[in-house]
Amino acid sequence: MNLINSMQTLKNEIKASRGKREQDLKDIRRDTKQVQQDTRRAIAGFEKTRQEEAENLTRDLTSFTKDLSQDVDTLRQGFQQDQAEVRKEILTASRIWHGKASAIEKPDAKEDEGEE
Numbered sequence: 001m002n003l004i005n006s007m008q009t010l011k012n013e014i015k016a017s018r019g020k021r022e023q024d025l026k027d028i029r030r031d032t033k034q035v036q037q038d039t040r041r042a043i044a045g046f047e048k049t050r051q052e053e054a055e056n057l058t059r060d061l062t063s064f065t066k067d068l069s070q071d072v073d074t075l076r077q078g079f080q081q082d083q084a085e086v087r088k089e090i091l092t093a094s095r096i097w098h099g100k101a102s103a104i105e106k107p108d109a110k111e112d113e114g115e116e
Helices: 002-097 109-113
Strands: none
Touching: none
16 A cells, blocks of 8 residues: 555646646746846836936937037137238248338337237
8 A cells, every 4th residue: 555655646747737837837928928028128128227327328419410510610710810920920021021010110010019
């Protein structure tokens, strides 16, 4: 009888383990679906954040480029004005050196008197 009891016990344990295994597989499938859904939501959130960051960076870079262009234009204008003034002063100095004009006739002499 002991063999029959052991076989019955083994049969019951196998039956119980099948039921547990089936329940475990159902749980794994359910958990997998939940992980997939959570992952899809996270990816969608990341995409939204990436798009927002891309828009912010585009706006910031456009603003930076515009400001930089304006700064460069201002510097160029200032340089061109300074260059024109230096040319004028060199031309006047050249005329004075060659005796074609005197330092008194120099139109900007008032500005330069304090420097001499």
